[in-house]
Amino acid sequence: MERLKNIIDEYGRWNPLLIYVERIEAYLHTDFSLSLENAKSLLECIAKEICDSNGVELTKTASINATLKNAFKSLGYSKEDLVTQVSSALATIGQQMGTLRNDIGVTSHGKTLEEIEDRNTKVDQLTREFVIDTTVIIAGFLIRNFENDNPRLQKKVIPTYLENSDFNEHLDSAYGEFFIGDMSYTASEVLYNLDVQAYLSELLLFDYQQVDEL
Numbered sequence: 660m661e662r663l664k665n666i667i668d669e670y671g672r673w674n675p676l677l678i679y680v681e682r683i684e685a686y687l688h689t690d691f692s693l694s695l696e697n698a699k700s701l702l703e704c705i706a707k708e709i710c711d712s713n714g715v716e717l718t719k720t721a722s723i724n725a726t727l728k729n730a731f732k733s734l735g736y737s738k739e740d741l742v743t744q745v746s747s748a749l750a751t752i753g754q755q756m757g758t759l760r761n762d763i764g765v766t767s768h769g770k771t772l773e774e775i776e777d778r779n780t781k782v783d784q785l786t787r788e789f790v791i792d793t794t795v796i797i798a799g800f801l802i803r804n805f806e807n808d809n810p811r812l813q814k815k816v817i818p819t820y821l822e823n824s825d826f827n828e829h830l831d832s833a834y835g836e837f838f839i840g841d842m843s844y845t846a847s848e849v850l851y852n853l854d855v856q857a858y859l860s861e862l863l864l865f866d867y868q869q870v871d872e873l
Contacts, residue, residue: 660684663795670806676701676798683791691787698794699723705798706730709805727797734804817859820851826865 660680667673667680679701686693706726710717713733717726820827827847834846851858 660791660795663798666799666802670802673705673802676704679704683794687787687791694787695790698791702727702794702797705801709733709801712805712809730801734801734808817855818862820848823862826862829865830861 660683664677664680667676679697682697683694683701686697703723703726706723706729707717709730710726710733715729715733717729721729827845830847830850831845836843836845837849838844847858850861
């Protein structure tokens with residue numbers, strides 16, 4: 660699951676998914692039915708978020724298979740694309756995860772004590788690894804493809820006044836000080852505090868001039 664954790668960490672908006680990842684890991688060996696439940700929920704959550712962001716309406720009773728297919732389709736893949744053909748197979752695996760969950764889940768269909776004790780032995784280690792690896796592949800593919808088309812704009816960081824001492828001295832030497840009563844303010848202070856965008860524009864021009872003089 661480390662690969663998926665890294666992808667989630669890379670794209671901050673998906674951080675809430677970590678609750679599913681933590682549950683998958685926590686019950687992987689003690690109660691695989693719970694890991695499976697959370698793997699299915701993880702994929703559904705990603706697919707529904709993508710559909711919602713891309714304006715695709717889903718019915719309340721939409722299966723995980725249909726939800727995943729709609730998510731892939733909303734990312735722009737046509738029926739002829741190899742990705743679409745593969746995604747259909749992956750979506751079917753998602754549907755089978757739901758069936759398997761019902762078969763081994765402790766709360767499904769009122770199991771006997773013996774069935775509850777034996778439920779984890781129904782899924783061998785190789786199958787568990789396959790299911791979890793498939794979950795990581797589908798989740799990672801969907802997130803990365805969605806983020807490629809819908810990057811979040813990074814918040815522009817405005818430099819502090821003290822970070823540009825050379826530019827401040829340049830402004831102050833050119834325009835001097837401004838007096839209000841007994842108080843005095845340098846030109847750079849006034850410009851930064853009254854119109855920071857104008858300050859940044861002048862700073863950019865100053866930096867270009869400094870480079871030209873080198």
